[in-house]
Amino acid sequence: MKLLFSVDWLRSKIASDPDVETEAGRPLVGFDQVKSMESGIVAVIPQRNVIQMRIALGTLVRQLRQRDRLTLQEVAARAEVSEEELRQVETNPSYTARPRLIFQLSKFFGVSLNNLSQMSGATHAVDRRLYNDAVQYAAHSDDVAPLSELQLEILNGFVAVLNTPKALSGHD
Amino acid sequence: MKTLLGEVVLFNRWTDRFDPAAVYQGLDSTNFRDFENLWKPELDRRAAEFGTWAEAAEGNTQDAHWDWVGKAKSExxxxxxxxxxxxVTQGLMLIDLALHHARLPPHKGLDLCYIELVASAPWNRRGFSDNPKYKGTGRVLLATALSFGIDQxxxxxxxxxxxxxxETWYGPLGFTNCGYDExxxxxxFEMTEAAAASFLA
Known part of the structure; x- marks a missing residue:
């Protein structure tokens, strides 16, 4: 077979291509979390704790939306996700969010993908400190009231913790 | 059997110059060894950060990279x-010609070249490295895929x-976003014959 492009074509195209990820197909990553488990950084958690994490995730997503003064429909449209899925994440701790939704929300709200993914309960293991911080955040958050000044402070504090490199998993 | 298809270039971000490279059809022990010794340690090192999401993406199935190596060797x-x-192996791609068909008109239902997987080495990816080395593996492999599809x-x-x-990479290249695949x-994403001709122009 013959390559239907030249080196000059490549030079010109690569120079002007955006510097973005180009991966397609199944994610090419490792799944070995044994080392992290051995070190005690992460732990496999039971289902009841998964529910607690998802409650925290739902509260987080709703409060981020309130902070940005956006309706559920507006977030769904702008983040290019399903409105129903978003509603489920906010209100139903039994709901397992799909990876794409978590990815889009991470990108939209600027929150660590790794930590958001763990909070969605889609992983076997979670960071112990993330779990504790998430549960505390949810416990100190009113799940129906509008965002008060104090609540906004708690929310921003939690987001800062989520996005602090190496603060939680040691791998960010 | 591994066959040299041609000389290409990759852009070295560290030196701000293009480096000579080569594209091959077929893999050999060098590629598998590179994967084991060079790619995999990097992938494992970042597993806790990226593996959690990806694990979910895989529906908690087995390790994806073992899967594709197995496929490359056996299927x-x-x-x-x-x-x-x-x-050193800087990028890898698997193409399937047997199981997929075009979804877009005017050639809906006809065979197409399906890229099962395309990946750059971890050290070339911003998701893995703060200072990635080579830019261009994605374009080189995609252009190779189109050349191969046309040859077939x-x-x-x-x-x-x-x-x-x-996702932001493929749209501007001429692929049509056909929507979420459950x-x-x-x-x-799919590229039509016309879009492919335009891409290679």
């Missing part, structure tokens, strides 16, 4: 390609499932 319907630079008389019809972080849990 006849797959064609494997590699781009090498500096004596598929006229450039090409499909793939993009990872979420790469089975793969990824967005499906």
């Amino acid at each position: 006849a319907s797959y064609e494997a390609f590699a781009v090498e630079c500096g004596g 008389e598929l006229k450039g019809r090409t499909g793939l499932h993009s990872l979420p972080e790469s 089975g793969k849990q990824l967005q499906y």
Whole structure:
């Protein structure tokens, strides 16, 4: 077979291509979390704790939306996700969010993908400190009231913790 | 059997120059060794950060990279390609010609060249490295895929499932976003014959 492009074509195209990820197909990553488990950084958690994490995730997503003064429909449209899925994440701790939704929300709200993914309960293991911080955040958050000044402070504090490199998993 | 397809270039971000590279059809022990010794340690090192999401993407199935290595070695319907630079495997691609069909008119239902997987070495990816080395593996491999598809008389019809972080790459290249694929849990993109001709122009 013959390559239907030249080196000059490549030079010109690569120079002007955006510097973005180009991966397609199944994610090419490792799944070995044994080392992290051995070190005690992460732990496999039971289902009841998964529910607690998802409650925290739902509260987080709703409060981020309130902070940005956006309706559920507006977030769904702008983040290019399903409105129903978003509603489920906010209100139903039994709901397992799909990876794409978590990815889009991470990108939209600027929150660590790794930590958001763990909070969605889609992983076997979670960071112990993330779990504790998430549960505390949810416990100190009113799940129906509008965002008060104090609540906004708690929310921003939690987001800062989520996005602090190496603060939680040691791998960010 | 591994066959040299041609000389290409990759852009070295560290030196701000293009480095000579080569594209191969078929993989050999060098590529598998590079994967084991060079790619995998990097992938494992970042596993806690990226593996959690990806694990979910896989529906908690087995390790994906073992899967594709196995496929490259054993399944006849797959064609494997590699781009090498500096004596090291910088990018890998698997193509399936057997199981996929075009979804877009005017050639809906016809065979197409389906890119099962395309990946750059971890040290070339911003998701893995703060200072990635080579830029261009994605374009080199995609252009190779189109060349291969045309050689196989598929006229450039090409499909793939993009990872979420790469969706912004494929649209501007001429792929049509055909929407979310429930089975793969990824967005499906397809390039028509006309778009392929335009891409290679």
